[in-house]
Amino acid sequence: MDLLSRIKARETRAIARALTLVENGDDAFCAALDAEYTNLPHPERIGITGPPGSGKSTLTSALLSEYRRQGKRVGVVAVDPSSPFSGGALLGDRLRMTAHSLDADVFVRSMASRGRFGGLAIGSEDACDVLALAGFDPIIVETVGVGQSEVDIARLADTTVVVLTPSAGDSVQALKAGIMEIAEVVAINKADREGAERLEEDVKEGMELRPESARAWNPPIVRTVATQGQGASELAAAIAQHRTFLGSNGLLAGVRQKRAESRLTDLAGAALLDALKGQGRANTAFEGLRGQVRARQLSPRAAVKALLQQLAL
Ligand SMILES: Nc1nc2c(ncn2[C@@H]2O[C@H](COP(=O)(O)OP(=O)(O)OP(=O)(O)O)[C@@H](O)[C@H]2O)c(=O)[nH]1
Ligand SMILES: [Mg+2]
Structure with missing residues (x-):
């Protein structure tokens, strides 16, 4: 079984x-x-x-x-x-x-x-x-x-x-x-x-x-x-x-809806972070920007902006 x-x-x-x-x-x-x-x-x-x-x-x-x-x-x-x-x-x-x-x-x-x-x-x-x-x-x-x-x-x-x-x-x-x-x-x-x-x-x-x-x-x-x-x-x-x-x-239905929704948000956030740390296009873009942030050539906030642009999000 x-x-x-x-x-x-x-x-x-x-x-x-x-x-x-x-x-x-x-x-x-x-x-x-x-x-x-x-x-x-x-x-x-x-x-x-x-x-x-x-x-x-x-x-x-x-x-x-x-x-x-x-x-x-x-x-x-x-x-x-x-x-x-x-x-x-x-x-x-x-x-x-x-x-x-x-x-x-x-x-x-x-x-x-x-x-x-x-x-x-x-x-x-x-x-x-x-x-x-x-x-x-x-x-x-x-x-x-x-x-x-x-x-x-x-x-x-x-x-x-x-x-x-x-x-x-x-x-x-x-x-x-x-x-x-x-x-x-x-x-x-x-x-x-x-x-x-x-x-x-x-x-x-x-x-x-x-x-x-x-x-x-x-x-x-x-x-x-x-x-x-x-x-x-x-x-x-x-x-x-x-x-x-x-x-x-x-109210119970609303409580459950909210719960399902925040579960979606949590999982989406985790999946995106996973993608950035993994392989492929998202990771390449992330790694490039990470190098610039580490060298203080770019602020973390500006890096995120650039990341979203590069990924067309
Ligand atoms: N006097 C007294 N002691 C209590 C009572 N309830 C729990 N304790 C004691 O308080 C201590 C902590 O109890 P726990 O149930 O482990 O507390 P907890 O909030 O789960 O602890 P953490 O998960 O570590 O945050 C234990 O030594 C319990 O025996 C009570 O009603 N009266
Ligand atoms: Mg406990």
Whole structure:
């Protein structure tokens, strides 16, 4: 049986193999996956993001248990957007989720974000497609919220959960980082620690600063103690509430359209860069200009202009 059929038959080893292939940007497999594109199911996508160490993996694991209680089959992609050298965090994620490792209705995979094109979004999208093909629903994508990556995850998910903790300064930082802008649900994790109340007040204040356009949805704030599974069912309920909001306002289709569109933009950018670094006419033009830029005979901006002209773009 070919790999795609085995994935559809929910064979764990085939799913694992497929995820490695998409992680490596394997051309043959990606083409086979693309042929399935129009037939793919659309599982619910949940993003879990937040500062390093806020408890995202532990909370994901608690949420997993809740969904299993509800009889759902859950796929998890934990993306590490930091350097390709930080293997430790990935291993940690794996270990923390081993409670589910023998459950065939759960699939957890850690991915480094380097991948073939270096993009967080491209590899994660493909991974989500594989898990969708295998019938997992919902799919949870965990990533650390640092810099650009929170915007990326907001695009990957239908519902984005931002995980904050009451440790000093966290809330102010989070507000600054624009993390609140993407929150559809806020989890105040480590609520067993002092300061949860204060943080909740800060978050509520932060919400007031949201632009008018974002006010149709009022993000629920849920307190959790992930290590004890506390608040996991409330968190699942808040996520479901947002899902209902998207559905009943006809917004889900728009979310998916935007996602497909930005996937196109990402892939087009990566393909163009690939062409410039590869062989042929584009590469010849690029190499010529690169020499001039290195010698400071031409500014990088002027070089790009010249490149577009030479390629008649
Ligand atoms: N006290 C307390 N500790 C928690 C809670 N949730 C998680 N932790 C601890 O916080 C630490 C970090 O948890 P992780 O789940 O690895 O956090 P993370 O956000 O996934 O971390 P990175 O992926 O490395 O950014 C671990 O030692 C957890 O046991 C909680 O609710 N209360
Ligand atoms: Mg983690």
